[in-house]
Amino acid sequence: MCGIVGAVAKSNIVPALLEGLRRLEYRGYDSAGIALNNGGLHRLRTTGRVAELSKLADEQHFSGETGIAHTRWATHGAPSERNAHPHFSGERPNVAVVHNGIIENHEALRQHLQSAGFAFTSDTDTEVIAHLISFHLRKNPDLFEAVCRSTGELVGAYAIAVMEEARPERIVVCRNGAPLLLGLGESGTYAASDASALLQVTRRMIYLEDGDVAELYSDSYSVVNCQDGARMKVARAVQESELSNESVEMGPYAHFMQKEIFEQPGVVANTLEMVLNAQSISPRLFGSEAENIFNNTDSILILACGTSYHAGLVARYWLETVAGLPCNVEIASEYRYRNPAVGANTLVVGISQSGETADTLAALGYARSLGHRYSLGICNVAESALVRQTDLRFLTRAGPEIGVASTKAFTTQLAALMLLTMTLAKLRGRLTGEKEREMIIALRHLPVALQLALQVEPQVKVWAGRFAKKSHALFLGRGMHYPIAMEGALKLKEISYIHAEAYAAGELKHGPLALVDKDMPVVAIAPNDTLLEKLKSNLQEVRARGGELYVFADADSRIQESEGLHVIRLAEHAGSLSPILHTIPLQLLAYHVALQKGTDVDKPRNLAKSVTVE
Template structure:
């Protein structure tokens, strides 16, 4: 979740670290800090809040040194106050950390018993104090670092400077990603390739349990047992250009409007327009023989998986299970022989989803990763990668990554139906043409965004809002509720419309807007009936449909006209108005759209 950068450089570290942290701020913006070492002396600057607060601090109190570490924090242990901001520093070390040390309390109790004094309340400070204790006991820094790692339980990525050492940096990863960068006379550590963009394009992706001893001319990698190992140097294509909002007010708005282009780009990698068929990457297993699909994801990606369950079961007639990644392995799931587990994550580093992938691999399942970052840990560890081509997504509330995930899952569902012999060549051509037409339809929806603004103004004062849908649009209702919660802070829930009368309809009164997602599919009549039940109880219904005349306009609190579409593309289209509704409602509320409170983009802690 937090962002880490470490530089052993040939020029002043501070401005380069700030530039890297600017790329990493999506990982957390509760506080930020920098530590450097100059002529053996450690120095540090920290600030609470977004990166701009640290930048102001550095203007009034510059920090010198060509070796430094930086951090942008999403708070786990300890509230966002200066004492808990990273780097944590003692007389001997400066340290930054991403992750959670699960046994920090027992370690802290032991250190307290030995007279160690703590400044803040973080688990990270325990690591810094423990490492310091080992050094004070006479251990060499390298031995002290390894001894410290051996005592830690949990997930972490660490980057450490040592007092008295201008050309030494330690790093380690267990459960959280860390990348080493190879430069010319200088070397680097970072949370991911984006952190090191512009510094180097030669990266060593550290494997689970690896730790490094780094100088300007050498990166020595050791495995968890302490044995020296060689890791491959990879070339990254991540650009060093900072992403711009362009003419848009927020990144989220820009990313919503990029969707026709990026969905087209993504589909272009999976559709053969000449043969009018779906083409998947070469699979290391026979798709026809797969007996069960298990889809695992978190948050918005989980709702993409929930949509895909309808597609796969419809087109491939293969049983599908959808699981929340944070719960998956703890319920001791029953795997099918020759089962395929698909893991969905924008970043490819989501801690819960990555742990679930490893659990499935240990159980002998085929594994696939749908990710937006092809150099991510999940992409490297899965049997096959099904990439999305959404480009960098900065807004915390996922938009274009979601629709690109759906595009990949739609293509996969058709391909699996073909492999199973359940989709004829003519049907495949029809479905491919439907997908090819999707970006144009998305543009049509976005062109009428002005109609959403009036609806947003109507619902912005509500305390509670319900989203309802049926069938394949039920997950879109849940995604709409999530988007609204994330950035407007209005309590919202998504329900299967037919379930309202089994309890949730008790919530309905004139103060509760209900967003009805009701395309003219085989469930339209039932959806309309459910919405009429709400209106009969004075619920304020807003209808999103390609058949608005199914309900009297005079009785509606608002409506938004959608283009007609088939089951394969309709859920992707209906994702757009719920995104726009969340966005414009947040504008009405005056919230921070791109960096909503308590949230960060990449969730790399469990």
């Protein structure tokens, strides 16, 4: 959530700042702003979109060589121009600040600063940072020193960029618990929340670590780590970003979500690439120490949030059935406040698309503090905090996911979790050579099967026209398809704003059946597996109460259309990989319902892509 772009260059940086903000729109925001240090501090702020901010900048001929810009997702204070970033201290020495994250002790700091004579003009915790830095500048007129001293007083997670009016040739940035990186261009030095914002100017990136404070000039930079009161100059590696400009552009699609749904055959193939051309599976997929750690593993704990949590729930069925390992799946934000029993030989698996999800990172740290020895991160971003903090890691290769509602990240997570299941099963003697070859063949076919699943889109569009008129929907699944029903309900409510809930189909008669009537569409996932006959009984319960059924079935599941019972058939049954295939039509349903309703598909209200605060 929120986005930062900063630049110090030898030419006008306004176009680069605004283009950077545009590329960060996917993170979610409700206001935007830009500030320049050009003969004094000047800013523009709006509660509209970045396009509106760009229009204001053009109208006012906004230009300068040093600046910071921001998209805000409201935490402290309602969305309004006065609460939008950048914030100025106003008092001499005047500084401008943009900030991602939350300052937990902002109220105490606010009282302290007010007693020192600072006047506040917003409701935000960010303005506290501006005044605190100004306060320290009065004692020592060096911005870098003032930022280091200020961060020592801040409690919380944050990424910050600061300019001082008196020194227009530099900006200072710092990171603690929220992502921030530097970009090294030919004619300037940049900072941003993620690499996609800077691909327009450079591919050379430096990923800051917690406690890092960096001073940026147009032709140089320096980084000092100020964690725990220490001051140590550090050399962070310069990395060449593998992202391409094309990967963060929409191309011929109407929305990023649509593009990302249709990219899934390719990105799943990329994620599985190391296996698709092999005859067997190796623990080294997860790191050089994986075989030793896996051999000592006697249970699994999965920590995740949202869509990643649903991926973990599917994996529990696989891990327990195929690998024979007990598996517990926890919502990260709940786990971190429990006092659970600990197994020293439990492998803790953290799943996150961005690798910066605050609750997941905190839950992993908590698990480690409780005595869990082994950890694995499944993530889509190689330079993320999750990858750096885990013993083992598997990088999905979904590429940048811009749409707030996750699609391709989910299916690539499932592919990675199947590889983990197979690896653990093989090491435990539960995967024969013949079975391993069968599963690898099934994985090789998976991209083709996903491509076939996308062909149901025309039928889904017809259903979407009916759903768009509804206010509620119920999703049903059994076994390993129950989490897929949960994911389908989440997608529908995220982008169409239709209230949707998912239930294990066997629970229907234990309460949810009371909701069923002609105005409550019921979506069921009906693969041709051992639970199909049980599911058919649940569907009859819906029809007997006048409910309207919409069933996603396999080609051979023997469910026939009738009045009040609509069926879309996938081309084939994928066995244990079936949850991945059945995800596709549910994503398409949510997308086309949202189109019918005219909602903002890629940037749904109140939501952020990367949740970097609690």
